[in-house]
Amino acid sequence: MSTLDWIVLFLTLFSIVIYGTYKTRGSKNLDSYLRGNNSMNWWTIGLSIMATQASAITFLSTPGQAYEDGMRFIQFYFGLPLAMIIISVSFVPIYYKLKVYTAYEYLEQRFDLKTRTLTALLFIVQRGLAAGITIYAPAIILSTLLGWNLTWTNIFIGVLVIVYTVSGGTSAVSITQKQQMAVMMGGMILAGIIVIQLLPISFQEALHVAGKMDRLNVVSFEFDFADRYNIWSGMTAAVFLFLSYFGSDQSQVGRYLSGQTLTQSRMGLIMNGFLKIPMQFIILFIGVMVFVFYQFIQPPVIFNQVQTDKLRQSEYAPQFEALENNYNASFESGKNAYQQMLTAIEAGEDEDAESIKGQIKEIKLEQEELREQAKELILQNDPAAETRDTDYVFMRFVMDYLPKGIVGLLFAVIFSAAMSSSASELNALGSTSTIDLYKRSIKKDASDEHYVRSSKVFTAFWGLGAILFATYASLFENLIQAINLLGSLFYGTILGVFMVGFFMKWVKGRAVFIAALLSQGLILVVHFRNGTGMLGFHWDIGFLWYNAIGCLAVMLFGLILQQIVGGKVAKG
Template sequence: MKNLDWAVLIFVLLFIVIYGIYKSQKVKTTESFLGGKTNPWWMVGLSIMATQASAITFLSTPGQAYHDGLGFVQFYFGLPIAMVILCVWVLPKFFKMNVLTAYEYLEKRFGLSTRILTAILFLIQRGLAAGITIFAPAIILSTILGWNLMLTNIVIGALVTIYTLVGGTEAVSQTQKQQMIVIFIGMFLAFYLIVENLPMNLNDALLYSGAMGKINPVSFEFDINSRYNIWSAFLGGTFLFLSYFGTDQSQVQRYLTGKSLKEARLGLLFNGLFKIPMQFFILFIGVMVFVFFQFEKTPLNFNPLSQKLQNNTEYRALNTEFNQLHEDKKQKIIAWKADHSPEIMAELKVLQAKEITIRQEVKDLIDKAAPEIESNDKDYVFIYYILNYLPTGIVGLLIAVILSAAMSSTSSELNALATTTVVDIYKRNFAPNISEKKYLNASRLFTLMWGMIAIFFAVNASLFENLIQAVNIIGSLFYGVILGVFAIAFLFPKIGGKATMWSILIVEPIIILLYFLDVRELIELEFLWLNPIGCLLMILSAGILEPFMKKVKI
């Protein structure tokens, strides 16, 4: 990066941090966990979107589209349905009871044990996810600065933890407005510059990327083994989002900052309305990056560490083949633009298939010759484009976008983890009658604790298939069971706390087992289906156990 890029990056981040700390100076009580319940609907909506829009969204999503097209957008099709259900049935209960966390409601419905057990499931899941959201921006800075990835994880995790410690929920809420403004400006600029610099007009770019299988936003094929289709989106996705927005404290805490039930509802509906277009837009940027790179030479693997193999004989042979293939393909595309010949397009598809094969051979070579280097390069595609092809100043702004998103989402997660630990565990079980100031101090200690745990997970993270899927996989391991607990609480008044608690202990290991059986290819079950399976197993198990719980004292 040039000096101007660094100046833009530092200015944007310092402004956001200083503003948030300034606006949160009056934080003195545990009511600050909810930012004083003063936010209007639009701030609630932006805060919800900013909490979701982590660095992973802007780093990983374009890379996902570069490789696989727009199909990932289907993941969000169940979101509007989930928002309507939550607005009608869940938010009124939370506001009527004036709760600080979602899990307070469970104690009044089921008892203390179920409340604690469900809160612990959330803490495990969100603690893991916080590590991934630290890991994503660490990739960026380690790439830019040439730093060791482990050191970069520690530095970023420490900075976000300190920022959250000083400002708390109020700082998080206040700064998310500025963060979303920076994010929208940066991404629209990126899109404009990509389209402006395409070596073909937008219509040709759409035709070409469509022929290459990138314009594929909807698949109607019902296949339980397919990760993204409209059926898994509306079934698995709806269950996932019901749990995420209805039971995950990092989200519940955002809309409970609304100054009224009406404002919270409008904020959730705002999120449901704009999230799908936002994700589609970010994915579309990735598709345009794919078209751009049809004319620009790219590395065999986008992970910059893969260049360590450039003296490897096999790597050099693959690179020579790849370079020739790229030139052949570029000439074919120029010829195709002239008359959109279907014969030439058929030849281009063959060349594209060969390119995919070569890239896979390079990944296999990296895994064999340098296993310490991450061969999966989806998360490096967009950052490679930013650093090498965007103008000075814009590079700094887009890096600020990604790091702002990291600050926003990670600080929200750490704050929610601290709030749940204080309210549901510490205050309820160990210190029920101490002063508000001591609870606030305890929340800061727990923020520090969860920050250190998140850093530990970040240091030990791997790229999975790519980061945005990793976060959703972690969520799917727990969200179905947690949603099942709340579904029983809201819909099945005759099922009590003992049956529900034992069902958690039975069903959660089953869900984890199903996932690992799929990983080892003993069964075929994509992770989105774990959400409805977990929820339905909870309801079924608790319904079966309830008659026995009435007879047995446990």
Template sequence: MSTADWLVLFITLLLIVAYGVFKSRNIHNIDGYLLGNRSLPWYNVGLSVMATQASAITFLAAPGLAFTSGMSFVQFYFGLPLAMIVLCITFVPIFHKLKIFTAYEFLEKRFDIKTRALTAALFLIQRGVSTGITIFAPSIILSTILQIDTSYTTLVIGTVVILYTVYGGTKAVSYTQLLQMAIIFAGLLGAGFMVLHLLPQEIGFSEALHIAGKSGKTKAIDFSLDLDNQYTVWTGLIGGFFLQLSYFGTDQSQVGRYLTGSSVRDSRLGLLMNGLLKIPMQFCILLIGVFVFSYYQFNTSPLFFNRVEIQKLENSLHKDAYHQILKQQEQLTLHRNNTVDELKQAITADNTVLIDSKREQLAAINKENDKLRTAVITLIKENDPHADTNDNNYIFLSFVTSTFPKGFIGLLIAIIMLASMGATASAINSLASTSVIDIYKRFIHTDGSDKNYLQASRLFTLGWGIFTVVVALYANKLGNLLEAVNILGSLFYGTILGVFLIAFYFKKIGGKAVFMAALLAEVIVFALWIFKADLIPFLWLNPIGCFAVIVIAMGIQKLLKPRFISST
């Protein structure tokens, strides 16, 4: 990066962190540290909820996912608006009425202590591991820029986030996210215009979409019932609904965000704001990846986007073989450019026969390019059997650093790092709050002072921060980070959601039945994932886990002595 990029990067990061620290001064009790004294307005709640979900993974992996497999991932979020409505009607007023710190406190009031402990434990496992993945995402940025291994950059990023979170608490996180999301929206808009500007002069918005569309990249809607397809309208509406309902309704990293609202109204408006804006935002991020694909139809695309691994290859005995492959790619690129020009002319003339012919030629050329890419990956493996051969998360970053003007690169990288800082800080804060409220305060030190619990919160924040950094050091083995996080969540969210739905709507089911049902449901979900992952898309694990808890609990309760549970 240039000096201008480094200046923009550091000034942006310093501004955000300083603003958050300033806003979070004078924290003296656990309520202020964990929930910001429940005093934030609706727009702050809404942006904080969005920022917690929109980590660096969103801005790194989503364009790469669109580049490789198209826009279909946007269907993942189709159930989100419905989930926000259910949350506003059911979860929010109950949580506010009880004035709880964590969602799991409610479960003890409704069931018993062991059910509360089980759901809290499931959350801690899932969120602790997924936060490690979130930390790894921005380390890719520094790794690519500085040409060093991701292990070193992971340690640096993790340390910065831990120190910031330990000091600031929820209030610092929320106010930081407010300014952060404003910068992110502006940066994404600028990035979209920049990608279009870099296309050939005669290629505009519609032409770029046509070219990508003829290569199968713009298909965003799929109504098929094919279980081999991970992303369809039905998996998004049904599986996505259950995943989002569980994530926003039972995951403390999100519950903690809207519990900071000054009233039920502010919390509801914040969630509805997220439901309305999330799908358009995700669509635009994916669309940027599609335009990057169109750009590389006119320019030579890297055969492998992880520059660290390519640098190793350049300094190895396989260097000559790699250069031979690059020469073949140059010839293939010229052929593709001519084909794309002819396809554009056919589209302009509305010549259906010629469009189909050129589309087939372009598909064949891209297949040949994929073969060359496979050959490079084979060389990388031969050179280093332990090399990271999944470069999906590097695609957009590689494009930005090689094509964007000075200054703008620094801003885009700052945006990605800010997203990671906000999401990671929220997650670590939620892990600490659950550990303190549901474990430490409930089982270990039941009669401590506010000062004691505040100190414990900071210590647990530090401990979970260290744990997530350790996880992050191994995150490069998980493939596309966006999918990895959602798969991990789907293994736990259905079960947790089932427990909460019973708490709200099945008053005659008691704690013993729910506890046993949750354990059995989790076994079922993991068994399906391990043995039937090729047959069942991961999003379906959410409704399966949820309904398994409900059905099994109803069966167990019938075997036990019936009981009536009064409404909480």
């Protein structure tokens, strides 16, 4: 990057951290530190909720996913407005009525201490692991693109987050997320405008190319349990995920519990429900335009330049050079075919256009085969290398083609997204550890100042743990996908406990506690046997459905177990 880009990057990041730390200094009591004295208005809440969900993976992976698979990922969010309405009507009023610091306090009042503790622990396990992955996943890509040491990249992201999150608590997280969202969306919209301006064809022609190559596939009505992204999973399984995430995950619940009033919190949630889809549409559409750009401007065979540079310096360099020459020739054939297809479309010759489209798809298959051969060479040269390169597509384009200054801004977007998600996670882990475990079961009668200090210690502890996990995360596989999978493994059970609490008043604590354990065991069996099955049964289920299965299992098991084990009359 240029000197200007480095200045833009560091000035943006340090300005956000310093502003958040300065504005929220002096949080002395527990209510101020964990709920921000209920001072947040609805649009601050809405932006904070959106920033919490919009991790760096959103801005790194989503354009690459659109490049490879089109717009169909947008269907994942179709159920979000419905989930926000349900939470606003059912969940939020109860939290406000009970004046809770965390969502899990409600569960003791409704059931018992062991149910509250179990649910809090499930959250801590899931979110504690996710916090490390939230740092590691972008760090591995950013360190590659910037030429930084991976460990120091993890530490850089983690320490920045710890500084303002420990200093100002919930208020610091929410206030900094306003600036982070402005940087993220401003940077992405600017990038989208520049992408369209750089296209070597007209915007209308770009839409023709994207449509013919199935990259504008916004809605799919084909039902398939193994398919994560269609209208059916988006309006059913994803609704359960969103209910779990926004209704019972403290990293999100903490955002709207800081609202000035119940109405302000509800409005913030509804804002998120109706702005998140356009936001994701913009990011996906940018990825589609990058795809069109690379149909007319020569792309690299592999977008991870570090791996290709290593290959060029290895014994496999001649083989890779031959592959590149074949790929370049195939690209020129494809480019000419696209021009012919656009000419046919302009002339209204639909049959010719469809015929040429078939030829282009054959060329694309040939190019993909050459890419696979290049990946095999990379693995032969370095068996531990990561060959999945779609996450590098967008930032490789940014570094190669965007003007100086804008490149630094786009890197600031990625760092800001990593920081915003991590800050909410650490803040939630600190508050849950303090309120649901330490204050409730270990040291019950200390002063407010003591619990503020303990919350800061827990937040810093989880932050350092996340950095440590991220440092050694290369020992694990498929981390980019794991960040989405982790939530689905635990969210269904957590949501099920809350749904029983809200809507099945006759089910008591003992029954729901056992039901939660059975449900969590069921989800783990379903996941680890997915694609193979057991006891004569075979299944292949997309992980989004784990949320629905886990939730419904808790409700069903709770209903049955209540008849068997009974229990004390539920409170409240």
